[in-house]
Amino acid sequence: MNMPLFLEPVFQERIWGGTALRDQFGYEIPSDHTGECWAISAHPNGPSVVKNGAFAGKTLQQLWQEQPQLFGHYPTKVFPLLTKILDANSDLSVQVHPNDEYANTYENGELGKTECWYIIDCKEGAELIYGHHAQSKDELIALIREGKWNDLLRKVSIKPGDFFYVPSGTIHALCEGTLVLETQQSSDTTYRVYDYDRTDDKGNKRELHLDKAIDVSTVPHQDAEVQLDVDKQQGVNITTFVKEKYFTVYKWEVDGSAQLIQDQPFQLVSIISGEGMLTVDGQSFPLEKGMHFILTADESKFLIEGKLTAIVSHP
Structure with a gap:
C-alpha cells in the first residue's frame, strides 16, 4: 500500500x-x-x-x-x-x-x-x-x-x-x-x-x-455562490465549501478519533491548526500545524486522531 x-x-x-x-x-x-x-x-x-x-x-x-x-x-x-x-x-x-x-x-x-x-x-x-x-x-x-x-x-x-x-x-x-x-x-x-x-x-x-x-474579466461581475454543507461524523465535522469543475474543497475539524475513507484518486491535506496522528495501513504519522501531505490512490481507509483543523481538496 x-x-x-x-x-x-x-x-x-x-x-x-x-x-x-x-x-x-x-x-x-x-x-x-x-x-x-x-x-x-x-x-x-x-x-x-x-x-x-x-x-x-x-x-x-x-x-x-x-x-x-x-x-x-x-x-x-x-x-x-x-x-x-x-x-x-x-x-x-x-x-x-x-x-x-x-x-x-x-x-x-x-x-x-x-x-x-x-x-x-x-x-x-x-x-x-x-x-x-x-x-x-x-x-x-x-x-x-x-x-x-x-x-x-x-x-x-x-x-x-x-x-x-x-x-x-x-x-x-x-x-x-x-x-x-x-x-x-x-x-x-x-x-x-x-x-x-x-x-x-x-x-x-x-x-x-x-x-x-x-x-x-467577467462583466458585469457575478458573485460565485458558496453553500456550505456540514456532515457531522464520529470524531470529525466535514464542511464542504465548494464542488466545482476544477476542485472540491473541504474543512475537516477533527476532535477525537475519526475513521475516514479515501474514495478519490488522491487528496491534498493541509493542517492549519492543532495536532494529531494519521494512521494508514498500520503505520502512524504525527500531524501538526503547517504540515501538508497527499493521500494517494489506494489508501482506502485511514484514521485521524487528535484535535486539529485541515483544509482538504481533490480535483
Whole structure:
C-alpha cells in the first residue's frame, strides 16, 4: 500500500509579503517579505519535494510523471492543483486570471486559474476586493483608464473562517492583514490591473497587463455562490465549501478519533491548526500545524486522531 506523501513547502518572496508564515506556522522563511508558501505544488515555478518514504527527495512533478498509480492514473498531463498559504502583509495587486482556453492560447499552454480562499486569520476590520461595479466592458475600460478605483472595485468585509470561490474572470485582491489558504488550478498566470503605483527597491513599478485583463474579466461581475454543507461524523465535522469543475474543497475539524475513507484518486491535506496522528495501513504519522501531505490512490481507509483543523481538496 502507498504511504501518504509529506511535502516540503517552497517559499516565494513578494513585495507585499511579511513574516506571518514564520510567526504563525514556524516555517524557515527566506526573508521578512515572504508572501507565499507553495505547500503542495507540481508547478515548475516551485515544485514541492517529498520528505518521507521510498520517494523522499523526488519532486511532486517527477512523481506525477513517473508514478501515475499514486494518483489513480488521473487523466491530465499536469498535476491539476496547487495549494498555497498567502501572507498579505500589505495589499496585493488587483488582478484577474484567464480561463483554460485563453491561457492555453496566450500563455504557452499554461492552465487557466480558478481559485478559492479560506481565511485562516485577518486583522480586525479586514477587507478584500471581490468583483467590480462596471456594468459593461466600455464602463470597465473607462474606469480603469481614468483610475477611478474606488468607483470600480467592490470591497467585502472578512473574518477568520470565511471562504470565497474565485472563478477565472473575477477581478480580485487580498488586502493588508490577511492570512489565507488558497486552493487553485496549477497555474502561475496573473494579469495585474492595478498595483497602487508601488515601486520596488530600484524604483520600478511592476508590470500591468491591462489589455489581457480587460479581455478576460467577467462583466458585469457575478458573485460565485458558496453553500456550505456540514456532515457531522464520529470524531470529525466535514464542511464542504465548494464542488466545482476544477476542485472540491473541504474543512475537516477533527476532535477525537475519526475513521475516514479515501474514495478519490488522491487528496491534498493541509493542517492549519492543532495536532494529531494519521494512521494508514498500520503505520502512524504525527500531524501538526503547517504540515501538508497527499493521500494517494489506494489508501482506502485511514484514521485521524487528535484535535486539529485541515483544509482538504481533490480535483
